[in-house]
Amino acid sequence: MSVAFTAPNRTNRIPFQPTLHMNPQSLRLVRRALLAFGASSVVLLAALPSRAAQPTAARPAKEVQLLNVSYDPTREFYQDYNALFAKHWKAKTGDDVVVQQSHGGSGKQARSVIDGLEADIVTLALAYDIDAIADKAKLLPVEWQKRLPQNSAPYTSTIVFLVRKGNPKGIKDWGDLVKEGVEVITPNPKTSGGARWNYLAAWGWALKQHAGDEAKARGFVKELFQHVPVLDSGARGATMTFAQRGLGDVFLAWENEAYLALTEFGADKLEIVVPSLSILAEPPVTVVDKVAERHGTREVAQAYLEFLYTKEAQELIAKHHYRPRDVEVAKAHAKEFANVALFSIDEVFGGWRKAQKTHFDDGGVFDQIYTQAAAK
Amino acid sequence: MPPDAVVSRDLLALQRAAYASARTEKPWVRRTLIGLALTFVALLVLAPLAIVFLFAFEKGRDVYFAALTDPVAWSAIRLTLFTAAVCVPINTAFGVAAAWAITKFDFRGKSLLITLIDLPFAVSPVIAGLIFVLLFGLQGWLGPWLVEHGVKVIFAPAGIVLATMFVTFPFVARELVPLMQAQGAEEEQAAMMLGASGWKTFWRVTLPNVKWGLLYGVILCNARAMGEFGAVSVVSGHVRGLTNTMTLHVEILYNEYDTAGAFAVASLLTLLALVTLVLKSLIESRHLKPLKAKLAREARGDDA
Numbered sequence: 176m177s178v179a180f181t182a183p184n185r186t187n188r189i190p191f192q193p194t195l196h197m198n199p200q201s202l203r204l205v206r207r208a209l210l211a212f213g214a215s216s217v218v219l220l221a222a223l224p225s226r227a228a229q230p231t232a233a234r235p236a237k238e239v240q241l242l243n244v245s246y247d248p249t250r251e252f253y254q255d256y257n258a259l260f261a262k263h264w265k266a267k268t269g270d271d272v273v274v275q276q277s278h279g280g281s282g283k284q285a286r287s288v289i290d291g292l293e294a295d296i297v298t299l300a301l302a303y304d305i306d307a308i309a310d311k312a313k314l315l316p317v318e319w320q321k322r323l324p325q326n327s328a329p330y331t332s333t334i335v336f337l338v339r340k341g342n343p344k345g346i347k348d349w350g351d352l353v354k355e356g357v358e359v360i361t362p363n364p365k366t367s368g369g370a371r372w373n374y375l376a377a378w379g380w381a382l383k384q385h386a387g388d389e390a391k392a393r394g395f396v397k398e399l400f401q402h403v404p405v406l407d408s409g410a411r412g413a414t415m416t417f418a419q420r421g422l423g424d425v426f427l428a429w430e431n432e433a434y435l436a437l438t439e440f441g442a443d444k445l446e447i448v449v450p451s452l453s454i455l456a457e458p459p460v461t462v463v464d465k466v467a468e469r470h471g472t473r474e475v476a477q478a479y480l481e482f483l484y485t486k487e488a489q490e491l492i493a494k495h496h497y498r499p500r501d502v503e504v505a506k507a508h509a510k511e512f513a514n515v516a517l518f519s520i521d522e523v524f525g526g527w528r529k530a531q532k533t534h535f536d537d538g539g540v541f542d543q544i545y546t547q548a549a550a551k
Numbered sequence: 552m553p554p555d556a557v558v559s560r561d562l563l564a565l566q567r568a569a570y571a572s573a574r575t576e577k578p579w580v581r582r583t584l585i586g587l588a589l590t591f592v593a594l595l596v597l598a599p600l601a602i603v604f605l606f607a608f609e610k611g612r613d614v615y616f617a618a619l620t621d622p623v624a625w626s627a628i629r630l631t632l633f634t635a636a637v638c639v640p641i642n643t644a645f646g647v648a649a650a651w652a653i654t655k656f657d658f659r660g661k662s663l664l665i666t667l668i669d670l671p672f673a674v675s676p677v678i679a680g681l682i683f684v685l686l687f688g689l690q691g692w693l694g695p696w697l698v699e700h701g702v703k704v705i706f707a708p709a710g711i712v713l714a715t716m717f718v719t720f721p722f723v724a725r726e727l728v729p730l731m732q733a734q735g736a737e738e739e740q741a742a743m744m745l746g747a748s749g750w751k752t753f754w755r756v757t758l759p760n761v762k763w764g765l766l767y768g769v770i771l772c773n774a775r776a777m778g779e780f781g782a783v784s785v786v787s788g789h790v791r792g793l794t795n796t797m798t799l800h801v802e803i804l805y806n807e808y809d810t811a812g813a814f815a816v817a818s819l820l821t822l823l824a825l826v827t828l829v830l831k832s833l834i835e836s837r838h839l840k841p842l843k844a845k846l847a848r849e850a851r852g853d854d855a
Contacts, residue, residue: 242790247806251807275790276790277788277791278789279789287706287788290684290688290694290705290706291688291689291690291694291698292705292706292788292790293706311690312689312690411806415805415806469698
């Protein structure tokens with residue numbers, strides 16, 4: 176029911192023109208209300224936390240803020256590393272550096288940076304996600320990966336299997352994943368970096384198994400994804416699905432994430448199985464040039480990444496179950512990592528750009544086999 | 552259930568009818584039905600609520616308070632309160648204006664306005680968030696211009712406020728429109744005939760008539776503003792200490808295997824929601840009391 180504010184007789188219309196008929200008292204009220212509204216919005220705008228306010232250079236100890244946009248399983252590592260670097264930077268320059276963190280599936284994080292998340296540094300799961308930032312948003316040069324040693328990857332990792340205690344399904348190698356009744360947990364290769372390494376590791380194993388037969392490798396990976404009941408968007412979500420919610424028989428995990436799950440959920444509940452062959456995962460790091468220049472943080476951002484290669488940082492890397500690059504540190508911690516044969520993405524797939532285009536872009540091999548797998 | 556006069560009156564009539572029919576049922580039927588309803592409520596509402604607090608205190612009081620006083624948690628709490636403090640007044644002002652325009656006047660495009668007000672209810676919060684990414688993102692329409700001028704909207708508190716405002720936009724208007732429609736415009740017409748200005752009519756006649764409905768709308772709007780997850784998650788960028796609201800902070804803590812911390816923050820959100828609900832029932836009872844009295848008088852025939 177709607178009541179119009181007009182009398183039925185048009186000639187007898189009640190005049191309704193508030194501005195014309197307004198008495199001085201209500202005018203004052205309107206003015207006061209407008210003033211109050213204006214004043215409150217100014218106060219609110221001023222209260223908005225802003226990173227634009229840079230401290231002046233003249234002050235002896237300035238505070239520098241960095242934003243490190245990273246992928247899912249590095250949460251614990253960078254929390255420790257940020258403290259270590261802050262101490263180092265304070266000793267070196269006298270400045271305080273506060274590193275803000277953002278974590279999520281690697282692809283999703285790259286998407287956010289492309290859409291304007293102001294990362295001074297990105298530390299993602301794989302090179303292609305940084306390539307995407309260079310290609311789509313032009314925030315850094317295409318040749319970014321040559322700027323730091325060892326493909327800009329200060330630590331490496333690999334893909335292992337996490338199974339329930341006692342390995343009830345008897346999973347030993349990639350071939351066992353497609354056995355009758357085995358459920359496999361992996362995140363979505365579209366959004367998660369770890370999942371793309373999982374996928375390529377499986378492909379690489381099958382390729383070797385079938386003497387380089389691409390069709391057979393494709394058949395194996397397709398069959399593998401028929402055993403996947405749910406795709407989480409990031410590695411951490413998938414860990415929760417497997418360890419907390421108890422879904423699936425085997426979880427294809429980053430080596431470091433698998434060790435972390437053992438500590439968090441107990442070695443009496445889960446165990447790690449190392450396959451015969453896996454992939455050398457190189458999670459790269461780089462400065463996002465345009466953002467760092469705008470923030471005036473280029474120097475500290477660069478130092479933040481270079482410090483990752485020092486002995487001190489490499490020790491921390493090993494402690495968090497990433498494989499250190501430093502030869503001596505790696506040797507000292509050799510016993511903590513399974514001795515598994517690793518192949519690199521360049522050897523088998525001709526680099527990330529090519530692998531991404533063939534397998535993970537829209538309409539690529541993953542889309543084709545996953546829709547087929549889902550249709551079954 | 553909106554507390555407008557007509558619906559409340561129907562409700563009371565229904566209640567009376569229900570009581571009457573309940574008395575005609577056999578006692579065991581009544582008891583079974585009541586038991587079923589209570590079990591259902593206990594399983595679906597009370598148990599999860601209890602679990603939130605149980606898990607929050609799982610590792611003791613110290614861990615609980617440490618999780619709440621952590622600087623990152625504190626910044627999430629502040630951001631949530633700030634967002635609500637901006638969204639609720641603005642949406643209230645808008646809601647009142649829209650409801651007043653819709654119910655007291657006829658104008659072209661009125662049905663379009665009503666539809667537009669409902670839009671945020673119909674659109675999924677994720678889409679709501681993406682709209683703002685497409686608009687203000689670096690690859691979006693306004694993004695490059697904003698960056699050039701050093702204005703940060705997306706992945707900043709401003710974006711979170713905008714997304715929340717979009718999602719909570721309809722609550723006040725939706726609450727007021729049926730109420731004001733039911734009340735009609737007679738009293739305003741009378742006030743104007745007696746020479747009151749439009750502004751005075753609004754303050755002296757319209758607003759007092761709808762104040763309980765308005766408060767109810769404000770409370771619902773506030774509850775949603777503090778609890779929103781989907782839209783905020785899309786525009787946040789998840790920078791801890793800067794762009795995480797309480798709901799996002801709960802997710803992060805949970806994903807970091809910090810169950811006690813996650814549930815501690817969740818329990819604070821739950822407490823805020825409980826306070827809101829208590830306020831709501833207080834307002835409802837105050838709103839219904841005069842109505843009940845009036846109905847009782849009518850039933851006795853005094854009012855005629």
